[in-house]
Amino acid sequence: MITTEQNTRRISNQSDRQQQLDTLKNIVADTLVEAQQQGATASEAEISKSSGFSVSSRLGEVETIEHDRNQGLSVTVYIGQQKGNASTTDLSPKAIKETVSAACAIARYATKDPYSGLPDADQLAKQPPELDLCHPWLIEPQQAIEITLECENAALNVDPAISNSEGASLNTHSGVQVIGNSHGFIEGYWNSRHSLSCCVIAERDHAMQRDYWYSVARDQTNLENVQSIGKQAARRALRRLGSRSLSPRQCPVLFVPEVARSLIGHFSSAISGGNLYRKNTFLLDSLEQPVFPDFVHIHQQPHLPKGLGSAPFDAEGVLTQTRDIVSNGVVRSYLLSSYTARKLGMQTTGNAGGIFNLIVEPGQQNYDQLVNTMQTGFIVLELIGQGLNKITGDYSRGAAGLWVENGCIVHPVEEVTIAGNLKDMFQGISAIGNDVDNNSNIRTGSILIKNMTLAGN
Amino acid sequence: MHESSLLASAQQTILTPAEIQQSDIDRLMGELCTSAIDAADIYFQSMRYESWLLEDGIVKEGSFNIEQGAGVRAISGEKTGFAYTDELNVAALLEATRSARAIARSGQQQSLKVCTPVQVDSLYTTEDPLLSLPTEQKIAFLERLDKQTRALDPRIEQVMISLIAVHDTIIIARDDGLVRGDIRPLIRMNISVIIEQNGRRETGGHGGGARTDYSYLLEQDRAMSYAREALRQADIAMQAESAPAGNMTVVLGPGWPGILLHEAIGHGLEGDFNRKGTSAFSNRLGEKVASPLCTIVDDGTLKNRRGSLNIDDEGTPTESTVLIEQGILKGYMQDTMNARLMGMRPTGNGRRESYAHRPMPRMTNTYMLAGESDPDDIISSVKSGLYARNFGGGQVDITSGKFVFSANEAYLIENGKITRPVKGATLIGNGPDVLTRVSMVGNDLELDSGVGTCGKEGQSVPVGVGQPTLKIDGLTVGGTQV
Numbered sequence: 001m002i003t004t005e006q007n008t009r010r011i012s013n014q015s016d017r018q019q020q021l022d023t024l025k026n027i028v029a030d031t032l033v034e035a036q037q038q039g040a041t042a043s044e045a046e047i048s049k050s051s052g053f054s055v056s057s058r059l060g061e062v063e064t065i066e067h068d069r070n071q072g073l074s075v076t077v078y079i080g081q082q083k084g085n086a087s088t089t090d091l092s093p094k095a096i097k098e099t100v101s102a103a104c105a106i107a108r109y110a111t112k113d114p115y116s117g118l119p120d121a122d123q124l125a126k127q128p129p130e131l132d133l134c135h136p137w138l139i140e141p142q143q144a145i146e147i148t149l150e151c152e153n154a155a156l157n158v159d160p161a162i163s164n165s166e167g168a169s170l171n172t173h174s175g176v177q178v179i180g181n182s183h184g185f186i187e188g189y190w191n192s193r194h195s196l197s198c199c200v201i202a203e204r205d206h207a208m209q210r211d212y213w214y215s216v217a218r219d220q221t222n223l224e225n226v227q228s229i230g231k232q233a234a235r236r237a238l239r240r241l242g243s244r245s246l247s248p249r250q251c252p253v254l255f256v257p258e259v260a261r262s263l264i265g266h267f268s269s270a271i272s273g274g275n276l277y278r279k280n281t282f283l284l285d286s287l288e289q290p291v292f293p294d295f296v297h298i299h300q301q302p303h304l305p306k307g308l309g310s311a312p313f314d315a316e317g318v319l320t321q322t323r324d325i326v327s328n329g330v331v332r333s334y335l336l337s338s339y340t341a342r343k344l345g346m347q348t349t350g351n352a353g354g355i356f357n358l359i360v361e362p363g364q365q366n367y368d369q370l371v372n373t374m375q376t377g378f379i380v381l382e383l384i385g386q387g388l389n390k391i392t393g394d395y396s397r398g399a400a401g402l403w404v405e406n407g408c409i410v411h412p413v414e415e416v417t418i419a420g421n422l423k424d425m426f427q428g429i430s431a432i433g434n435d436v437d438n439n440s441n442i443r444t445g446s447i448l449i450k451n452m453t454l455a456g457n
Numbered sequence: 458m459h460e461s462s463l464l465a466s467a468q469q470t471i472l473t474p475a476e477i478q479q480s481d482i483d484r485l486m487g488e489l490c491t492s493a494i495d496a497a498d499i500y501f502q503s504m505r506y507e508s509w510l511l512e513d514g515i516v517k518e519g520s521f522n523i524e525q526g527a528g529v530r531a532i533s534g535e536k537t538g539f540a541y542t543d544e545l546n547v548a549a550l551l552e553a554t555r556s557a558r559a560i561a562r563s564g565q566q567q568s569l570k571v572c573t574p575v576q577v578d579s580l581y582t583t584e585d586p587l588l589s590l591p592t593e594q595k596i597a598f599l600e601r602l603d604k605q606t607r608a609l610d611p612r613i614e615q616v617m618i619s620l621i622a623v624h625d626t627i628i629i630a631r632d633d634g635l636v637r638g639d640i641r642p643l644i645r646m647n648i649s650v651i652i653e654q655n656g657r658r659e660t661g662g663h664g665g666g667a668r669t670d671y672s673y674l675l676e677q678d679r680a681m682s683y684a685r686e687a688l689r690q691a692d693i694a695m696q697a698e699s700a701p702a703g704n705m706t707v708v709l710g711p712g713w714p715g716i717l718l719h720e721a722i723g724h725g726l727e728g729d730f731n732r733k734g735t736s737a738f739s740n741r742l743g744e745k746v747a748s749p750l751c752t753i754v755d756d757g758t759l760k761n762r763r764g765s766l767n768i769d770d771e772g773t774p775t776e777s778t779v780l781i782e783q784g785i786l787k788g789y790m791q792d793t794m795n796a797r798l799m800g801m802r803p804t805g806n807g808r809r810e811s812y813a814h815r816p817m818p819r820m821t822n823t824y825m826l827a828g829e830s831d832p833d834d835i836i837s838s839v840k841s842g843l844y845a846r847n848f849g850g851g852q853v854d855i856t857s858g859k860f861v862f863s864a865n866e867a868y869l870i871e872n873g874k875i876t877r878p879v880k881g882a883t884l885i886g887n888g889p890d891v892l893t894r895v896s897m898v899g900n901d902l903e904l905d906s907g908v909g910t911c912g913k914e915g916q917s918v919p920v921g922v923g924q925p926t927l928k929i930d931g932l933t934v935g936g937t938q939v
Contacts, residue, residue, distance in 0.1 A: 417935025
């Protein structure tokens with residue numbers, strides 16, 4: 001017997017959600033007042049609260065049930081140009097008083113920073129757009145277990161070579177985020193996130209290969225079919241059986257969407273304000289410069305309904321904006337917070353805390369056509385390790401994938417590295433697929449790069 | 458400080474302010490054990506954490522956090538029910554208890570057993586490291602370090618220094634009657650520099666830490682030695698040429714390059730993967746998995762080390778576990794659940810990131826014992842190869858056994874001599890056989906400086922690594938020069 005997670009019930013109701021939001025807004029308001037009373041000249045407070053559960057099953061049996069309930073308050077105070085921050089998981093008035101006091105104590109010791117401070121009042125999301133981000137999944141742990149069992153079972157039945165399993169797991173969480181600052185701004189929004197994943201092991205000739213598949217969505221009705229997630233996990237593990245290494249060579253490399261998005265992630269990190277003002281990037285002074293070939297377009301679309309990376313405002317309460325990041329291969333915008341913008345003598349782009357749905361415009365070809373276009377080369381299915389020098393763009397990572405000759409897959413590959421420099425790799429993109437993967441804040445199809453160095457044994 | 462007084466201090470810190478009595482814990486345990494469970498525990502935690510960041514010559518940010526709560530776990534066979542609360546009161550704990558125990562079908566009530574405390578001397582101070590230096594001295598220390606670092610080299614464009622202290626107090630209460638406490642200090646400092654020369658920029662970083670207080674960084678010019686090392690690495694990177702691509706003889710330097718052991722064999726020897734049969738090392742106890750020159754241990758009992766603990770997060774005292782002895786696979790690292798299911802003994806490796814996370818088998822300080830070769834003889838024995846002295850991180854696929862670790866300071870070895878520096882490159886190999894190709898082991902065992910953090914299933918814990926200089930006859934180097 002599995003008990004009900006009361007909290008999921010509690011937030012499933014629209015008016016209850018509004019009521020909780022109002023309560024948290026009041027706590028943020030009280031915190032800002034407290035900060036002012038303790039001598040802060042400006043302040044910002046953020047509360048996040050979430051609850052949910054995760055279950056996992058393995059080899060036909062439930063393995064874990066975990067219930068989560070998180071809450072946290074973070075307070076940033078400014079005393080003139082001096083900044084301090086403190087946080088607590090306890091939202092009682094006494095704890096808030098102590099947290100504000102800790103933040104003020106730090107601010108009194110911090111050095112004056114002429115660039116520190118809140119964003120300008122007119123940039124704040126006074127009327128935040130409604131983005132349809134909260135769809136609690138009204139499900140009991142027992143039903144969730146049934147789903148994971150069905151998912152794993154579908155994987156185990158694909159082929160007798162599926163010999164073992166890491167199991168299937170289901171996560172469902174809903175939460176609320178409230179941000180306020182001493183400009184009189186206090187806004188918040190609810191959001192939810194559900195995921196189902198499966199990981200199985202295929203075995204042949206005493207060699208084991210593991211792979212997984214998953215789906216994640218704000219609304220559970222948008223999750224991929226339960227059995228198809230399991231089957232996909234199994235197919236992915238099976239196609240790695242018989243992997244071998246390759247001798248060193250230069251060749252074209254095709255990144256499938258799940259790994260291609262890491263390349264776009266490296267790009268967005270390289271044009272983010274924190275790395276730019278520290279000069280800790282290989283894309284210094286890249287604004288209005290051609291970083292990609294002219295057919296590459298990358299947009300930020302923060303207001304997509306139910307989008308995984310959608311948000312009405314950034315971590316400072318600044319309205320998020322739809323904008324071109326790259327058009328015709330040229331960098332059109334950096335990704336800045338108010339602080340990094342001031343450091344660079346620019347305006348915030350509403351990217352405090354990161355990116356909000358980065359969309360790489362898809363090309364004409366599907367995956368099979370891209371493989372055919374490549375003719376002979378390496379398809380990367382998985383990358384491991386860090387292997388990136390952010391300041392030079394030098395790139396070297398472990399990889400597993402498929403070797404292709406004359407447009408046909410010849411054999412799976414493991415224990416190789418791929419290396420190059422991201423500047424050359426970006427310029428060397430020869431095609432982007434239309435096989436877009438929507439399971440992420442970065443949406444891209446497969447990316448084909450003309451030439452990289454592959455090393456193996 | 459002895460076990461009983463550690464527990465008393467921990468109770469004073471966590472339970473007394475929350476007005477939770479031993480009788481409340483007994484009652485919660487009674488509630489947990491009403492189901493047919495094999496084991497259960499409640500983990501109380503109160504953690505104080507501070508961080509300071511210097512950048513652009515000024516102490517720009519400081520942060521202070523308190524985290525406290527309790528995690529409740531019930532285990533039945535291979536099933537785990539887990540719930541936690543960040544409110545420390547009996548009502549919230551009861552709710553978590555009821556959620557956690559739902560994993561097991563109702564059945565016979567377990568009887569509570571009694572466990573006697575053990576006497577262990579604490580491996581570290583119980584004093585709060587956050588209070589070990591007045592705030593103005595922390596600021597002055599950072600500002601002085603920045604100035605002295607910038608004075609080392611006119612090419613320095615940026616200096617970033619972070620300073621972190623943690624004071625972590627925990628109590629574990631188990632269904633077998635065991636109640637233990639621990640008080641765990643941890644400090645860490647990192648410095649990175651960016652240098653610029655003829656339009657080329659390079660970076661270098663170093664740091665260190667231990668389970669002690671801030672005075673550690675002030676002793677023996679330690680902080681400044683980190684700064685000099687960061688600058689040295691940036692300077693080497695500035696001279697580096699393209700790295701080679703392909704399979705070659707690789708000599709790894711002592712200390713931090715021990716992440717080889719952590720990735721190549723450490724994770725694969727954690728009990729959970731071996732119980733499930735998903736590790737490339739499953740069912741291989743007693744087999745030869747390394748050259749006879751290799752003896753590797755996981756040792757959580759080293760005084761003041763970052764990866765050390767008096768007891769693990771399930772209350773089991775840590776120990777020195779022999780993983781590989783003269784090339785033969787001897788043991789796995791176990792938590793209580795996997796040890797019980799495999800009919801083995803827990804080894805004090807049951808760790809968790811916090812009360813909000815489930816324990817699992819994790820490493821502590823993992824290192825290879827010293828061999829007999831002079832490090833210079835190791836280098837001079839190599840006709841052509843790579844000498845890798847410093848690394849970033851690493852990663853492993855425990856099922857296929859493939860692992861990587863990324864060198865960020867490396868040199869070519871030509872005719873027995875270290876010659877030109879080459880750019881960073883990822884090294885890739887196969888865990889179960891890479892150590893069979895170890896042909897020389899140095900007499901220069903070094904442990905890392907105390908900066909390692911290990912991630913597994915989304916949980917981070919501090920760890921240590923170490924090794925002497927090692928020669929591996931054949932490892933793939935992922936450079937760009939074919």
